[in-house]
Every structure is written in C-alpha cells, then in structure tokens.
Amino acid sequence: MIIEDEELICNELAKLLENNNYETIILKDFKNALNEILDASPDLILLDINMPFINGEALLQNLRKQSNIPVIMVTSINSETDEALSISYGADDYITKPYNPNILLLRIGAVLKRTKINYNTNVNELTYKKLKFDLQKGIIKKDNIEIELTKNEMIIFSYLLNHQNRIVTREELMTTLWDNSEYVNENALTVNVSRLRSKLKEIGYEDVIDTRKGLGYILS
Amino acid sequence: MIIEDEELICNELAKLLENNNYETIILKDFKNALNEILDASPDLILLDINMPFINGEALLQNLRKQSNIPVIMVTSINSETDEALSISYGADDYITKPYNPNILLLRIGAVLKRTKINYNTNVNELTYKKLKFDLQKGIIKKDNIEIELTKNEMIIFSYLLNHQNRIVTREELMTTLWDNSEYVNENALTVNVSRLRSKLKEIGYEDVIDTRKGLGYILS
DNA sequence: TTTTAATGTTACAAAATTGTAAGATTAGAT
DNA sequence: ATCTAATCTTACAATTTTGTAACATTAAAA
Numbered sequence: 320m321i322i323e324d325e326e327l328i329c330n331e332l333a334k335l336l337e338n339n340n341y342e343t344i345i346l347k348d349f350k351n352a353l354n355e356i357l358d359a360s361p362d363l364i365l366l367d368i369n370m371p372f373i374n375g376e377a378l379l380q381n382l383r384k385q386s387n388i389p390v391i392m393v394t395s396i397n398s399e400t401d402e403a404l405s406i407s408y409g410a411d412d413y414i415t416k417p418y419n420p421n422i423l424l425l426r427i428g429a430v431l432k433r434t435k436i437n438y439n440t441n442v443n444e445l446t447y448k449k450l451k452f453d454l455q456k457g458i459i460k461k462d463n464i465e466i467e468l469t470k471n472e473m474i475i476f477s478y479l480l481n482h483q484n485r486i487v488t489r490e491e492l493m494t495t496l497w498d499n500s501e502y503v504n505e506n507a508l509t510v511n512v513s514r515l516r517s518k519l520k521e522i523g524y525e526d527v528i529d530t531r532k533g534l535g536y537i538l539s
Numbered sequence: 540m541i542i543e544d545e546e547l548i549c550n551e552l553a554k555l556l557e558n559n560n561y562e563t564i565i566l567k568d569f570k571n572a573l574n575e576i577l578d579a580s581p582d583l584i585l586l587d588i589n590m591p592f593i594n595g596e597a598l599l600q601n602l603r604k605q606s607n608i609p610v611i612m613v614t615s616i617n618s619e620t621d622e623a624l625s626i627s628y629g630a631d632d633y634i635t636k637p638y639n640p641n642i643l644l645l646r647i648g649a650v651l652k653r654t655k656i657n658y659n660t661n662v663n664e665l666t667y668k669k670l671k672f673d674l675q676k677g678i679i680k681k682d683n684i685e686i687e688l689t690k691n692e693m694i695i696f697s698y699l700l701n702h703q704n705r706i707v708t709r710e711e712l713m714t715t716l717w718d719n720s721e722y723v724n725e726n727a728l729t730v731n732v733s734r735l736r737s738k739l740k741e742i743g744y745e746d747v748i749d750t751r752k753g754l755g756y757i758l759s
Numbered sequence: 760t761t762t763t764a765a766t767g768t769t770a771c772a773a774a775a776t777t778g779t780a781a782g783a784t785t786a787g788a789t
Numbered sequence: 790a791t792c793t794a795a796t797c798t799t800a801c802a803a804t805t806t807t808g809t810a811a812c813a814t815t816a817a818a819a
Binding site for chain 2 (some may be wrong): 765766775776777779780786787
C-alpha cells in the first residue's frame with residue numbers, strides 16, 4: 320500500500336512495484352486512513368512522512384497501537400534526526416528521497432522477509448542452542464529427531480525461551496497458563512514442567528530447566 | 540556478540556553497549572566462529588564484513604543455514620553494492636563505518652524489537668484484520684472475546700494467514716498437518732477446516748475462508 | 760544432622776481433541 | 790435443469806491431554 324500525496328510519485332511507485340510482481344493499492348481517503356489500512360490489511364506500507372495534509376508520524380503511531388503491518392518510511396531529508404525518528408515511531412525501515420528503485424525493491428524484499436519470517440515455508444521458529452521450536456506445530460527439532468509438545472508444554476517452553484537466563488517465577492507461569500479466574504492445583508504446573516523436562520531429556524537436553532527453590536525456574 | 544578483528548573498535552563497542560545495558564560477548568576464536576556463536580546463542584550479532592582473516596559474508600551465509608539470530612552487518616564502504624549484498628546474504632540490517640553511536644543503538648533496538656517481536660510480554664502474534672492470533676497460546680482475540688484453537692486449527696489458521704490472498708491447496712494443508720507417512724482420511728482436513736470456520740464465525744468472521752472447488756481454500 | 764516446606768513423580772480418571780463414517784449440501788459441468 | 794464429484798456437517802469412538810491426589814525426593818534452614 321502506497322501512502323503518498325504526490326500523484327506522479329504514486330503512479331511511478333505503483334508501476335515499479337507491479338512490474339516486480341507486487342500487488343499495490345494506493346490510499347485514497349486520507350481522512351479515513353487508519354480504517355482503510357486495516358480493512359485492506361496490506362503486507363507492507365510505503366509511507367511518505369512529509370505530506371501537506373496528513374501527519375505521517377502520527378498515523379504510524381496510531382497504526383502501531385493496533386497492528387504490526389510493516390511500514391517503510393519515505394523521508395525527504397536525509398538527516399539523522401529523521402532517521403532516528405522514523406525508527407522510534409515504529410517504522411521497520413526508512414528510505415530517503417530521491418531513492419534508487421533497486422535499493423527500494425531490496426529494502427521491501429528484506430522487510431517482507433524478516434516480518435513474514437518465512438513466507439513460503441510457513442515456519443515461525445524459536446531457536447534454543449542447536450534446537451528449533453516450531454511455534455505453529457508445537458514441534459521441537461534437533462538433528463533428525465522431532466518431539467511433539469502439547470499445548471501446555473508449548474506455552475511453558477516458549478515462555479522460558481522468551482525469558483532465557485532469568486528466573487521465571489512459578490506464579491508467572493501459572494498466570495500465563497491459566498486465567499486467574501479458574502482454580503487449578505499448584506501442582507498442575509509442577510507436573511507440566513516435569514512432562515516438558517522429560518521430553519527435552521529425550522533429545523539430549525537434560526538439566527536445562529533449573530529449579531531455584533522458592534523462586535522459580537530458569538532456562539539456561 | 541561482537542565479531543570484529545580490530546581490538547580497539549571491539550572495546551569501544553563493548554563499552555558503548557554495556558553502558559546501555561546490553562550484555563556483550565566478543566568472539567575470540569575466529570576459526571571456530573560458527574560453533575562459538577551457536578553455543579553462546581546471543582540475541583544479536585554485530586558482524587564486521589571487512590576483516591582480514593575471516594570472510595564475514597561466508598560466515599553469515601553459513602550461520603543462516605542453522606539459525607535466525609539477528610545480524611547487523613558493519614560495512615566500511617558506503618556503496619550501494621555492499622548494502623544490497625548485506626541484505627541479500629541474510630543480514631537484518633547494516634550500518635556503515637564510521638557510525639554515529641546513537642544511530643547504532645537505535646538500529647540495535649529496532650532489530651531486537653522486530654525479531655523478538657515482543658520480548659517482555661512474551662507475545663508472538665499474527666494479525667488478521669482486527670483480530671490477533673497468539674501463536675503460543677493458540678488463542679484468537681478480538682475486542683474482548685477470546686477463542687481457543689486446537690493444535691490442528693492453529694496449524695491451518697497460521698498457514699492460511701501466512702499465505703493470505705492466494706489459493707492454498709488441500710494437499711498443501713494435508714502435508715502441513717500430517718506426515719505423508721501416516722495415512723489419514725481426506726475428509727479429516729475438511730472436518731478440521733469446518734471446525735476452524737465455526738470458531739471464526741463465533742467472533743464475527745464468517746465466510747473469510749472461501750472454498751475454491753477443485754482448487755483449495757483462500758483466506759481473504 | 761535433622762527437619763520441613765518446596766518440588767518432583769507416577770498413576771489415574773475426567774475432559775478435550777481428533778479421525779472416521781455416513782449422509783447432506785453445493786458448485787459447476789453437461 | 791439435471792447430474793455428479795467435491796466439499797460439508799454431524800455424531801461417535803479412539804486417542805491424547807490434563808488436573809488431581811498420593812507418595813517420593815530434595816534443598817535449605819535450624
């Protein structure tokens with residue numbers, strides 16, 4: 320999706336992108352921008368930051384409250400301030416006018432690559448040492464071995480992975496696994512951690528989840 | 540992790556990063572780089588591409604076969620060729636020497652942000668229109684409503700999300716759900732899609748998965 | 760060293776998930 | 790308009806997942 324007030328540039332961009340097999344939409348209704356974006360849910364947005372009737376920075380900030388759609392900021396001035404601002408406002412990349420079309424295409428490709436993670440193979444993986452954890456399938460892979468995790472095991476493992484090398488309290492895990500509303504036995508957590516540990520052990524990762532008595536667990 | 544041959548720059552970088560609350564490791568054994576990286580499994584790598592005894596590009600390419608650890612390339616020459624190459628080799632970003640420390644920090648922050656997606660809240664979400672799909676918990680959220688998906692439903696939904704707006708064949712989904720080795724009824728897929736559809740309907744997303752008879756499904 | 764509270768393990772039953780089958784519905788071809 | 794193969798729905802039984810309870814083990818304090 321192209322968000323740009325100068326029609327000439329818009330059309331140029333659209334032509335460039337379509338020649339490179341990207342489907343493009345041009346934002347028309349600037350007043351209703353946020354809704355148009357969310358309805359169209361494009362894979363990527365090219366957003367001009369210097370437009371006379373709309374504040375690109377504010378639009379990006381508002382968009383970020385609701386969505387992670389990748390945004391490449393197009394800035395007119397190549398100043399460090401602008402560069403810094405774009406990124407801190409939540410842009411995934413920025414490019415300065417006048418831009419080289421090939422570099423723009425490369426940036427678009429790179430942003431799409433890292434945001435969709437792996438568009439073609441549908442892999443969304445976390446890595447831990449030499450082990451890969453497929454978030455979608457809930458499968459741990461190491462060398463040729465695959466282990467299936469249940470949903471609770473997935474939740475615990477990914478929580479620990481996302482908070483590696485720090486102590487994760489039992490309470491944190493409890494609230495991550497269950498709504499505070501529903502009562503569950505304290506021991507349910509212990510049992511689930513135990514089950515996860517024995518699966519990790521099957522692929523050679525013994526003693527990676529350490530117990531800190533009275534404090535919680537730590538994955539190291 | 541800093542991979543850089545000039546000791547002076549290394550130490551400068553380490554000081555800068557540590558002053559900003561990043562834990563840093565400096566790669567020592569360049570011959571055994573790949574193993575050192577995998578063992579340390581850093582959150583991010585700063586990789587100098589122009590080192591005398593080691594080929595940074597080749598290292599990155601080899602690393603990418605095994606890992607998605609984010610890499611920021613440090614290049615000496617600000618040429619378009621280099622920029623293009625870094626990204627195509629699998630770097631997440633690049634910066635040219637001499638760099639402004641503040642810009643480097645911003646870039647590091649930005650890369651970490653988008654790769655870890657949301658480090659602190661442990662959220663790993665895909666977005667579809669006004670709906671969010673929590674990959675870890677297998678929960679769909681919209682407004683205040685939450686719907687739990689089963690593992691098969693998660694696999695189908697995330698596959699469709701990752702391949703939005705194109706036809707996904709039944710066969711693709713079959714091989715994503717089950718190993719070709721195990722025999723399952725063709726209808727098992729239909730039933731699972733049906734179950735997913737009825738859950739989506741519960742939160743107001745009726746008719747979003749369209750059937751293209753003889754071809755497959757499309758999420759639009 | 761002893762005590763004790765915290766954590767771990769195992770077995771089991773309730774609950775949830777999943778593939779199958781049988782019959783219903785549908786879209787597109789004739 | 791009719792036919793037909795593709796897709797859908799529902800119910801059901803097999804399998805898997807999960808919380809509980811009962812007992813075992815452990816680490817840290819006394």
